[in-house]
Amino acid sequence: MISTLRTLLLFYRRHLRVQPLRELMAVLGVGAGVALLFAVQVAQSGITGAFDQVTRGVAGRASIELAARGPEGFSVRSAQALARMHGVRAYAPLLTLQAQALGPGGATGAQRPQAITLVGATEQVSALHGRLSTAFERAEQHAKAGFLILTSSLAQRLGVRAGENVTVLIDGRREEIAIAGTLGTRALGSAAGAAIAAAPLPIIQAAAGLPGRVSRALIEPQRGQGAKVRAELERRFGARLEVRPVSAEGTLLARAASAESEVSLLFSVISLLAGVILAYNALLLASGQRRRFIAYLIEAGTPDSIVVASLIFDALILGLAGCAIGLAGGEAISVVAYRGAPGYLTAAFPVSAQHIVSAQSILIAIGSGIAAAFAAAVLPAIGALRGGVLAVPDAIGGSLSLTGSLRASERLLLGGGLLLSGGAVLLASLAPSSTIAALLALVLGIMLCLPMLARGLLLLAGRAARRASDAAAKLAVAELASTPTRPVALLATGVIAAFLMVVIGGSVADVKSAVRSGAASLITGDSLWVRPGGAQNVYTTQPFASAAVAARLERLPLVASVQPWRDAFLDLERRRVWVLGVPSGESEQIVPSELLEGSLAVADARIRAGGWAALSETIVREEHLHLGEAFRLPTPTGEAHLRLAATISNYGWLSGAVVMSAGEEARLWGSPEASELQVRLRRGVPAAAAKPAIAALLRGDGALSVQTSAERRAEAGAVLGGTLSRLNDTTIVVLITAIASVLTLMLSAVWQSRARIDSLISIGMSFTQLLRLIFYECAGALLTGCALGIGVGLLGQYLIDGWLAQSTGSPVRYAPAWQLSLSTLAIAAAIALAGAAIGTARAASTQPRTAFAT
Amino acid sequence: MDQIADRSGRPPQGIGQAVSAAVAEMESDGRTWELLELEHVHKRYSTPGEVIHAVRDLTLTVRERELVALLGPSGSGKSTLLMLAAGLLRADEGAVRFEGRDLATLGRRDALAHRRTQLGFVFQSFNLTAGLTAQENVAIPLLMRGIEHRQAHRRAAQALCEVGLAHRLDHVPQRLSGGECQRVAIARALVGQPKLILADEPTGNLDSETASSVLELLGTLPARGGAAVILVTHDERAAARADRVLSMRDGMLLTQARGGAR
Structure with a gap:
């Protein structure tokens, strides 16, 4: 047993010595995926777990x-x-x-x-x-x-x-x-x-x-x-x-945070998959070398059990190292990026985020990391053993055939990939609830198609280079065709990096925009707003002694009118909803942009008349309601019987909203106190100019704040824009991992072809020709992969938006992330150029010794 | 270069022109001149905790159209000697001169021009590009020099004809035998009409019969193309075809013997 372990360690040390960059990159790939998965779990348990702890700590045996x-x-x-x-x-x-x-x-x-x-x-x-x-x-x-x-x-x-x-x-x-x-x-x-x-x-x-x-x-x-x-x-x-x-409020909190949890989980799972693919690429790159080693072991009479044990041992080391880096990285991300509870949650629940690392989070992260490592390490090894399409050795003797017809296995791979991708798009379009599975299938499908895509691209590039006088272009195409693992690995890395950037960045921006506009659309005109609390009271649900304040304000000569808004949170069976009591003086009871079903004029008249309310689509769907149908609302004064005037979006509160008239809400809540006063100014009086006078008048009330509409919109945008904003941190981690992966891949590729590069330098290749050669070899595949990844990412963004609209209840509108796509492409080009420059400088600065045998 | 200019009496306008002028002069009077001179050359490599003295006080002259076989065990310094001769390495001590010009004085651009126009390389593992045809492989050095595609391919075809591969122009290396691959590599070395060919274990990856034919081809190069050849090899049969046979051990030149070629 010990001698076997010693042998396995010896083999691994050899891999480490021969391919240190490859091993590092593989570990980084798995580590990045684990880090994201772990950080998201810690962040979520930091909110819901902390709330449960406090609840249990207070309630005890109750x-x-x-x-x-x-x-x-x-x-x-x-x-x-x-x-x-x-x-x-x-x-x-x-x-x-x-x-x-x-x-x-x-x-x-x-x-x-x-x-x-x-x-x-x-x-x-x-x-x-x-x-x-x-x-x-x-x-x-x-x-x-x-x-x-x-x-x-x-x-x-x-x-x-x-x-x-x-x-x-x-x-x-x-x-x-x-x-x-x-x-x-x-x-x-x-x-x-x-x-x-x-x-x-x-x-x-x-x-x-x-x-x-x-x-x-x-x-x-x-x-x-x-x-x-x-x-x-x-x-x-x-x-x-x-x-x-006693646990009911915790359940409501979990429900309110569920949209963020689900989306975070989706992206962290995709990131884990990306980590596997990045690690897979790293290992794939050295499959020729690994194949030769396995062949050597078999020739040397090494028992099959030891060869298999060696593969498992490699995967285990990769998994453990990846998990160690991932857990440390995830811990750092959760501490730095996910420190506080999102503003929209603290406004509705007595919650403050704590750093809670549960054994479950650690076990899930480690289990996923080890599984990812096995997938990444064992698959190329199997490919190497069987000599599959992705495992052609780098030496002369194996190349991607650009002229022959496709082999049966290649046709199967291409067909399977196309089928998987097409099926995934169809599935997500027809059933948005299956978007998570569909996106994973889409990514896998695209990956299966990549070898054949690389073949097609090389065929085209080969035709273009045939008549070219540029030696670098000719050599690059020929080299890529003869070592197909490299373009496939670079293509895959480009696809994954760009896909993640666009799909996460694009859909998060769409959700944020929907949530932000939901709350900001309520704040219209050039008014001043008076309410207690700070940003924490962004949903204005804290009532205060408003009548006296309103009377004082109305006496000011620059004030035209004061309208009391009466908003509150209310717990339904499965969700905490935001109830908006709209003053009768407001021209429209429902913000037109938030209306999803029903007539604006009819709904407006009905809400003003009383006995009617508009409900968020999520509530309507959950209660199976139809327009005009009666429903019951549990209010502080008892169960209210209301009828559905219209279906609306969630106004920026993900759990759902109810709109009724302020008078109706005051009656049902049994309290005349408003939660916010809208101060309308006389014609020609700008809000910014009137603000100091109003603030001076209210100074005696201490905790009341005065804001202009612009300030109020900005605050709502900042707090509610925080919804899902933590996912942006995911894109940064993905970006850093992708950059590290691409650079490592490129340098590794240059290092692998040292002998060829040395011989080219010897026979007279100049620095600029070498730079062009490495740039063509790496950038061509990488940028093509990025372009493909952007295309798939935009499609993924469209699919995810459909799912997000359903899961968050927000009117998420698809706005293709063109700017992000272009930035991604520009970053990829810059990385490719930087990688080529570093690789060239490194190759040119060393003696071309490897070209010589003696 | 100064020496060349002195002999011709014409001011040099560039290394290529100067070399051509010198060659023309030598051909006209039937003499051969020193093409490559290594004079008391030392080369050391520093590794952590160790300094390897790869070449020690080596003095060697290779004349124009001369075939020199360099024998010696692995690690004896043969590879370093080739890189010094090519200007790919700089000597720590001593001088390496090509047609009288000290290679240490060449800037990066001149050194590149020197390798492109004056030298040809033949490697043990051929170092052909797998995805290119034999003709394209041979054309690569010319394309690197900026020669237009059509002309480069025409000259590549000629070079391949010279090494007996006129029927293999469109074959990729995967479809050629080891001997044919090495002939393509020799054609690639010849296509730029170099003055000196540095052949590094060209038969190391070949079977005995194929190695003989490759050695025979290399042996004819000085006479056919006018290029001198330094042939680094383990193959004792090379001695029979060489003008001189040199032996190296521990970085030192041990013996110089007349070969059996001429």
Whole structure:
């Protein structure tokens, strides 16, 4: 066993010595794929995993919760009634809300407000034995100096210590609260990274202006009484409150983030596939050399088992090295690029991203990496053993036949590739939900066609070069034809790199554009907008005491009118939706660009009249609704019976939107408070000029912000544009990997043909001729591959857009990524030129010794 | 070059013209001149922790139209000697002169012109381009020199005829035997009408019978084309066809003997 291992190590050391660049590139290819897969998983578990951790940490043994449907919460007396309910072992009322906080530097404007989750609880929470709630409760009991307990990371971000004050901006008010202490990882584990501030319930109620109100009650039923307790809760509170498992909000969060998760996963799987192909190319490039080694082993009488073990050992080393690099790279990407939670999620959920690396993420990444390495390492080796179409040795004796008819295996390969590609396009067009599988099939199909494509291209190039007086052109075409693995590998690398760049960059841009325009289209005209909170309140769902503010604003001579908008989040069974309450003074209740089905005029009139609402396509599809049909909406005042006025897009909130009149929403939410005021100015008064006067008037209200329409649009664009923007990091990693791969491939190709290049230098090839030769050899195949990859990428972008429109509910419109395509081609040309220059300089600077035998 | 100019009495206008002038003069009076001179040449290679003295104090003269066979074991410095003679390597000490001109004084462009116009190379592994026909392979050095496609191919066909491959012009190397490949390589070396052909183990990859015919062909080159030949080989039969036989070991020239050719 040990001697076998020693032999395998000896073989591998030999490969490493003979082809160090090839091995490095193969490892890099697998590593890049693993890195992306791992980073995406860590990023996703950083959001949903962190949320689940906090939920579990607070809820402890509780399994059911009563939750308010609106920001005003429900009476604490309802919660107290739980004490008398049969089957309830323990319960705890909580008031949790989203707010912003400023440390001591905030007063001077030196610090930007931090988004925080405020949790107010009573000592009853200890009975649930949640790690977090118990730790906070214990800290509160021991703290004498003040009231608020912060997680250590939040305290650090705010720059506060125990005994100091923190300013909390909540629903348009500013409250100073003293810090009692902080809790670190020893008490809270990884949840110490979350932005949570806890205090006794009365403190938070007072700060929020919600005396006697709570937002939820956690309930631990007695053993075996869960179903009965839940049924009783439904009977008593179901009309106005949500009765659900404590994990329900986590499920809603996962649903809201699912579009990003799915798209991220799709691209990381494609990237992993790309990594396999890049590694495959690297190994393919040396298949001739590998074939000779295998032949040597067989001739030397090495048992078949050792030859096979050698191949497996190579794959294992490649996989392990690739996984090691990939995990390290993925960790770096997740820390640097995926650090925070996306803005659109923090606006709707009390979530802050933490760095959570689960064993599952590591295992999936390692498993995928090893599988990729086996696919990449074993396939060319099998090809080398069987002498397949891709494994022609580099020496004289094997070449891509440019004159003979296609062999049966070649016809099969071409036919299979074309069939796979065509079938993939058809499948994705007919069933967008199968786009992921279809895209993978498309890429594989194109890869199968590449050897024959290379043959066709070389045939054309050969005809063009036949009458040419340029020795470099003649030699390049002849060389490529005689070593077909090289053009095929370069073609494949070009295809993969360009495909990924265009497909990811293009479709992400389309989604971002759709999401951005969805929210920005609401902000029309040259108005000023007044609302509490910062960018975190981008969906303007925090109500505030708007009536008094509106009255003061209307008294200003430059103000024409003030319109109250009343937006809120609402939990349906499977999704958290954004409810927009549009003021009656607004000329159109539905933004025309967001209407998908129905008459704008009819829908507008119906929504104004009340009893009607427009729903996002995703909700309509899920509920199987039709225009005019009645549906029920669970609101804070009970179940509302409404009818479907129109089908709309999601207005930039991926989980879906509901549009109704502001008056209707105020009635259903049982609160007249608006969440945003639109200040219309008198004719001729520019918003920018009026802004200082409005801001000066509101200074006493502290936490209200004033923005022009342009500023509001820019902020919405920045926050909502963050949707899927993390995928852009994927394209950067792909680009870096592709550049490294191409350069390594080119240098490796130059190194492999040293003897030929040395002989050409000896017989009088000049530096510029050599540069042209290497450029033709590498750039021709690479740029052709890029052009093909761009074509396939644009097709892929079209297919993915169809899928994204369905999965995100956004009106994703296909805008071919021409600019990105041209940039990709230009980058490829620059890389090819750089690679050729480096290769030429390297070849010309060394003595042409390899041409000589003695 | 200065020496050539002195002998002809005409100022040189370029290396090609100067060489032609010198050749014309020598042909007219029937004498042969020193074509290549290596004088007390040393060449060392530095590797980590070691300095290899590849050529030690080597002095050698090759005359015009002379066939010199260079024998010696692997690692004796033969390859380095060929590269020094071609100007591909610079001597650490001593001088390498071609027709009197010190190769060390040539700039990159002149060195390239020198290799293109004055030298021909024959390699052990032929170094033919697999995807090109025999005619195209032979035409490559001419195309590199900027000669037009049609003319280059016409001259390539002539060169192939001279080596007995008139019937193989359109064959790619894969369809030629080893001996035929080496003849194509010899035609490629000849096509530029060089003064000196450097043949590096040209029979190393050939069977005995084919090797004999290739050696015979090489042996006729000085007489037919007017080129001198340095033939590096392990094949003792080369001695029979050479004007002189040199032997190298450990970077030093051990013996110089008259060959059996003339």
